[in-house]
Amino acid sequence: MNAISPLRSMPVFVAGHRGMVGAAIVRRLHALGYQQVITAGRDELDLCSQTAVQQFFRDRKIGAVVLAAAKVGGIHANNTYPADFLFENLMIEANVINAAHQTGVQHLLFLGSSCIYPRMAEQPMREEALLTGVLEPTNEPYAIAKIAGIKLCESYNRQHGRNYRSVMPTNLYGPGDNFHPENSHVIPALMRRFHEAVQQNATEVVIWGSGRPMREFLHVDDMASASVHVLELDDADYKAHTQPMLSHINVGTGVDCSIRELAESLARVTGFSGALGFDSSKPDGTPRKLMDVSRLEKLGWQASIGLEDGLRSTYRWFVSEALKKSVTLRK
Template sequence: MARDLDQTIFVAGHRGMVGSAIVRRLKVLGYRHILTAGRDDVDLTDQAQVQAYFERHAIDQVYLAAAKVGGIQANNSYPAEFIYQNLMIEANLIHAAHQAGVNKLLFLGSSCIYPKHAEQPMREEALLTGTLEPTNEPYAIAKIAGIKLCESYNRQYGCDYRSVMPTNLYGPNDNFHPENSHVIPALLRRFHEAKHRGDREVVVWGSGTPMREFLHVDDMAAASVHVMELDDETYEANTSPMLSHINVGTGVDCTIRELAETVKRVSGFEGALTFDASKPDGTPRKLMDVSRLKALGWQASVTLEDGLQDAYHWFLDNQDRFRR
């Protein structure tokens, strides 16, 4: 698809890790009219406010990166908020986009949409073939609903609403909260603080053997724009009306031990690294099959160590945000 740099693009969720990366990517590519809105401008869970917002602005494309997100503890503690807010945000935005005549939209989901025991690496076809991980089931159901909303508006109204499912993301604007963060920001902060306290060791939960895949958020943003800009013929040749979502990842995983050793090196911590095998490991492996995305002409370029360096430097520059 030819790139029209004068189109007005609404990035919903621009203050989050993924949304802010998409804004950066669009600016690098030369897009001149990027529309963003904070909660003071529009409450995305309020249908009337969202509809009014679309009526006020002539929007050509939407990147739906807005979501309520959190780690296992947050998902377990607030399941009602996770399913309600995410359902409302995506339903309001997708429906308002359709009513306003916005034909192009990209919905960002999550790898947690796949069954807990999905075959590895997880292919797009695994969706709805088994039970979900109980701890984040409400969030996963909301994200599955977003995929099906896009597919339904495409089928009934001829819209061009696409969906991408990222693997575990990290990078600038990540959440480094000591209790509610994901594994990479949690480890970066733990090793950093241990270094400055002069600790002799850092203990990581579990055996260190589970394998996980990690994608830098700038790669996620590049992949998102790439999928959005694909011409219809290329996109449709690699998807179907009932299987329209596309996995986004590196296609490469590492053990938690390897991750922790890399974080240790990046942070400059010189003490010992030990693992508490009495603590739970979680799922043994979680890897995305990204063959469909590669067939569409995109693959990740940021190495894990380079990406961790970038995330760590961002944390150092923004520590005041995360002080208790």
């Protein structure tokens, strides 16, 4: 386990605190006793504005940064808005990482994505697979932006001796997720679809694709735990496991399931008893995405929330928040 980190007494800026991952990281920091957690919503700080970001950093004595802000979405969103995904993510990471360096911030954690790896990467995907093959076309712009963020952190470490680290999570889900019917990831999209099917007494739920692709899923609270763990790692431990480029670390469970198996779990969680249909005219995306998490395990962290338990707690949150906030579900 990590010793009590000196970062806990420093001002820590969490960029993207209103998103699912950022909110979970803020919860984790507070739970660990971090005394000064700095946040700023879009109404306060435009992360795509270099001038605004630089001014924000100059006005605060930030000791560390967690860069969880990003434009995110599923296959449909990535296919529909590729320019937005590439441009906005490049701007966010470039502005925040450079402003951190310019104002003397030594510690930064950048959150990437498992989509950085080649479409046909050997499974499970090791960190060394980066840039060894062709990316999945359906989310290539987002992946390229995240790869650029990794390399930016690496470059500041090499050129300026910074301690900028990167973690690459597998597919995340949990409280605070985006449940939009078209622009969300697979778990919230299907969870909402199953919920509505139960409400409407539907006899079938149709899932995009063949149901055969294999995916790994990590609860966002586990992701937050892993992120802070890596942020707080002793320099010697971190460098010993990320040579030669002081590069990124995979974060996941090391276990995957098929989309069909995921749908079956969601049916149980939501109480749906009808049939499952699969629309093979829709894209499947990458055939399999499983992370090799041995590097992180050697550094003392493992996931603790099982998939079905995580789905049940997420569904309880979804129903509770939908009712409390009067979210309008499709009729």
